[in-house]
Amino acid sequence: MATSNEIGLFEAIYTMRAIRDFKPDPVPDDLLRKVIEAAGQAPSGGNRQPWKFIVIRGQQGKDKVAELVRIGQDRRPAAGNRPTGTAAPVADFAGLLRAAPVLIIVCAIKPATEGPQTVGPFGQTFPAIQNLLLAARGLGLGGTITTSFREMEREFREYLRIPDNLTPTCLIPLGYPSGAGRNKHGRKSRLPVEEIAFEEKVGQRISF
């Protein structure tokens, strides 16, 4: 299954960065198919496979997505009025979406019933999204999870013909990393195990 130019699983995990700037090169069909297929290999409750992927490659579609996102950004409160903890928008997010070779909108399929044991649309789709991004990393591609498009959910539903039984969760721009600034895979900043894990009880230091 692995081809000689693919990287190992741990190398992919340790070097996958959020990529927000791309080379203009298109993503070959076979690689795009592979990343979506990898997404579909993710686990799900009852193996329901509650996801759909809307792939946008045409310039007209990307321009429309970018336009909707821009309208959403314009409607947002200015930085000073934003509630604490709300992330600032990427400088030119609409431009990024227009220029990305591929846009993928991930949707969760609503379960028949919802209760305390169900994890919501994000919980349902994130294993598949992580698979997709890791597979992309393994193939030399990159992308990032974005969620701000959801503030225009009604308009996206209409334009993409998303029915009521699907909930859009993430918009992933995908392509070959440009290499400019942080837009390359490589070392990243993460907390050490000792800061994210406890031994037996909260607050008790873990040792290996």
Ligand SMILES: Cc1cc2nc3c(=O)[nH]c(=O)nc-3n(C[C@H](O)[C@H](O)[C@H](O)COP(=O)(O)O)c2cc1C
């Ligand atoms: C749930 C989630 C939501 C995210 N939303 C956005 C987003 O809206 N826009 C964006 O540019 N990056 C988004 N990211 C990417 C993170 O900002 C990025 O992974 C983080 O800053 C660390 O960067 P690194 O992975 O390159 O080290 C999101 C990541 C996750 C897991």
